[in-house]
Amino acid sequence: MKTTPKEGPAEETLDPEDWAAMRALGHRIVDDTMDYMETLRDRPVWQHAPPEVKARFSGPAPADPSAPAEVYNEYLRSVRPYQLGNSHPRYWGWVTGCGTVMGAYAEFLAASTDAVSGSFSFMSNNYIEMQVVDWCRDLLGFPPGASGLITSGCSSSTLIGLAVARNTMAGYDVRADGMHTAGKQMTVYCSEEAHSSVQKAVELLGFGSNALRRIPVNESLQIDTAALKKTIAADRAAGCHPVCIVGVAGTTNTAAIDDLNTLADICAEERCWFHVDGAFGAWAA
Ligand SMILES: Cc1ncc(COP(=O)(O)O)c(C=O)c1O
Structure with missing residues (x-):
């Protein structure tokens, strides 16, 4: 859509200088990207950036703007x-993770509206998040x-989850009083x-990495629950306060799934998150 020039001093704007050229560049980017994704299987899985390419990422910040097409060409090259x-x-x-066509389109749509989620009940965006969370709850069989x-x-989920664990189990207001007041x-x-x-x-939340007990695994690479119980007992005897057990549903190296039911029982017995x-x-799982 064309805009009509207005009277008065030139308006400062982040709009493209040339909408038609920007639209053409967008079409080119979509076409190139579809070709790239469609032919992914024909190329090696990866190749290393050679030194001359890495060298392109050093040097001073540019004093002047670059043309959008030039920036895109540099992306294609380097x-x-x-x-x-x-x-x-x-x-x-x-x-x-992986790049998918719909994922790329979704990022484009989100970026083109500068989508944010906040506590604004008039925005559809927030309802998407709530709906997806509800779907996950139902699919995972949560109450x-x-x-x-x-x-x-x-x-970031682990950071948030362990913050909840710490704040709930500490027995005092950690958010207000900080970790140094823990008895x-x-x-x-x-x-x-x-x-x-x-x-x-654990480090970011101020427990300190020495407070993380790494329990040995059994022959199936699951947490050894007997060793876990012993360690908790020893910690209690030494005056520590066990607050949280982390079970893994799919370890990074072998996809082993800890015995989550037994861990849940131990948490209930030990009053751990x-x-x-x-x-x-x-x-x-
Ligand atoms: C079991 C497990 N936990 C946590 C992470 C970290 O996830 P992210 O890279 O999304 O931060 C990974 C990543 O592979 C993982 O395999």
Whole structure:
């Protein structure tokens, strides 16, 4: 749609200088991207960026703007060919997600409206999140009152989950008074196979990594629940306060699923919060 020039001083705007050229570039990007995705299988899973390409990412910030088409050409030359390869059907390096056509379209639509989610009841965006959370609750068989939120990934979910565990189980107002007023060292338990994001969360939340007990695994690479109980007992005897057990529904290296029912029983007996890392295995568990 064409805009009519207005009277008065030129308006400052983030609009493209040339809508027609920008639209043509958008069409080109979509066409190139469909070709790229459709022919993914014909290329190697990944290739390393050579030194001369890496060198293009150093140097001073540009003083002047670049033309959008130039920026896109630079992306085609120096960025797109050197990806991790996780979209490729023969990529076996863990579970780092994948690029899909609908995912790409969804990101485009979200970015083009600068979509935010906040507590504004008039926006449809928020209802999408609530609906997806309700769908997950039903698919996973959680009870009707169960709630949740969508996060950027599992590391942030673990951080939020362990913050809830800490704040609920501490026995005082951690949010107001901070960790230094804890009477006892709060301890957290997970298996040796649990993801590194558990340790990161424990560090960020002020437990300290020494408060994370990495429990050995059995021959199926599940947490050894007998060893877990012993460690909790020893910690209590040493004056610690066990607050949370992390079970893994699908470990990163082998997709082993901890015995979640037994862990739930131990949590009930020990008055610990139960956090399950279901990064990619929750659906299978
Ligand atoms: C079991 C498990 N937990 C947590 C994570 C971290 O997830 P994200 O990369 O989404 O932060 C991963 C990633 O592979 C994982 O396999």
